[in-house]
Amino acid sequence: MSRPPAYFVVLVGVIASVCTASAELKLPAIIGDHMVLQRDQENPIWGWTEAGSDVSVTVAGQTIASKADGQGKWTVKLPAMAASAEPTTITIKAGAEERTLSDILVGEVWVCSGQSNMGFTVDASYDADLEKATANFPNIRLISVPNVGTQELQNDFVGQWDACTPDTVGAFSGVGYFFGRQLHQTLNVPIGLIDNAWGGSAAEAWVSRGVMDTDPRFANVAEQWKNTDATYDHEKAVAAWQASADKAKAEGEPVPRAPNNLLTGNQRPGNLWAGVLNPIIGYGIRGAIWYQGESNAARAYQYDDLFALMISEWRKAWGQGDFSFYWVQLADYMAEVDQPGDSAWAELREAQTATLALPKTGQAVIYDVGEGRDIHPRDKQTVGKRLARIALAQDYGMAIAYQSPRFASMEVAGNKATLTFTDVGTGLYAFDVQEAVGFAVAGDDKVWHKAVGKVVGKDKVEVTCGAVAAPVAVRYAWANNPIANVESKDGLPLVPFRTDDWPQVTAPK
DSSP states (O other): OOOOOHHHHHHHHHHHHHHTTSSOOBOOTTSSTTOEEETTSOEEEEEEOSTTOEEEEEETTEEEEEEOOTTSEEEEEEOOOOOEEEEEEEEEEETTEEEEEEEEEEEEEEEEEESHHHHOBTTTSTTHHHHHHTOOEEEEEEEEOOOOOOSSOOOOOSOOOEEEOTTTSTTSBHHHHHHHHHHHHHHOSOEEEEEOOOTTOOGGGGSOHHHHHHOGGGHHHHHHHHHHHHHOOHHHHHHHHHHHHHHHHHTTOOOOOOOOOGGGSSSSTTHHIIIIIGGGTTSOOSEEEEEOOGGGGGGGGGHHHHHHHHHHHHHHHHTSOSOEEEEEOOOOOSSOBSSOOOOHHHHHHHHHHHGGGSTTEEEEOOTTSOBTTBSSOSOHHHHHHHHHHHHHHHTTOOOOOOOOOEEEEEEEETTEEEEEEEOOTTOEEESSSSSBOSEEEEOTTOOEEEOEEEEETTTEEEEEOTTOSSOOEEEESOSSSBOOOEEETTSOBOOOEESOOOOOTTSOO
16 A cells, blocks of 8 residues: 555546546546445545536435536535445446446545654554554555645545555554544444545645635745745756765765755645645545644744634535544654743644634644654554544544543632643543642743642642742643643543743744
């Protein structure tokens, strides 16, 4: 299930566009043998044939008629069907052609998207040998979208649906698989997982270029890229790199990394919207899981606006209403810090939390399972399970814990600040030691000092610091890699927070 190179995908896309001009019946890769259809809703399927041709699609004894438009595109909506572990077929007739898709299941379909921590494979996760050895789940189906960065809307990609086996699961998203496996084992229905993650991608690349260029909130991003579009010369960049590489080799120095083409990469606004999202937009889904933000941490001050815009644009384009959208908050990374202060990653986490204001969203908090030395923590099992908790509770009605505790209010009396939290489940708990670790307080001078914390009752923590006689603000886990231990008794970490609204370190000076 390795992904073909981008140049091959673009070539195939060109061939595909030529084929649609002929009478050949063509289907996109997302619609094919072994796919999973979203249960309990109408599902669009589409393809291309000779312009004006009559098209009929038959499934479960029902036939739906359509007609190809002037460009040969046709679309039908399949009737809503209940989940079924017994495979079915779909027969498509277009003019004189007929094609039958086989081994089709009906169940739950989720998109798995973001950057490298979503793309991080089962092969690279903890216990990969054991995970693959037990991955015999013929009713979990997997498909991956290759990395294509372009401003031109792509209608298809090279890929196929595969049943989950020890041979196919290794190259698939670890978070996606562990999430989907938990749903499958809990709900006992087929699961379809679509992975279109791209390592290192920026959130603005997942939004259409036209939207990014016209939204005044992101004028700085748009202006930077307009300048890059006008001036970047990849051949020149490669030539300069080659000269540096030759010089380094001659002097016995490390050779610098070859430059990526900025115009076809994963940072340019609209590139991923056009290249890896557009080919699957409209396919029937329950929702999306998302793991991204590292590439935007330096601009955390604008991420809540950008992330909310991205989710809204996806929902609008899909035409399926407010489908569920759940994300992973940034893990802990870099050197550990036991005294919260200023942090770009903390500000990015804050922006992610703020996006919960959108309907049908959820956040998996994971600063307790990262690796300081590696931006790609290998424990993807815990991440997948925490995402699955949200879906099982919000989409499937299970009465289980799924929300991390969140800050609600603060009262100050003397040198003591008493913090109250919501969503605490059966109560707050200080993991490993009695002290509630990870708090800092500041007075009017805005200087942060490590505080002593104590869980009080079910939903409160008291914090004090001998160096601060009159606290005015408190922060918790406010660091790239915080040392912090407060969680619910269900094992869900307290959401990082600050009570102040002092200037952000990522905001433009």
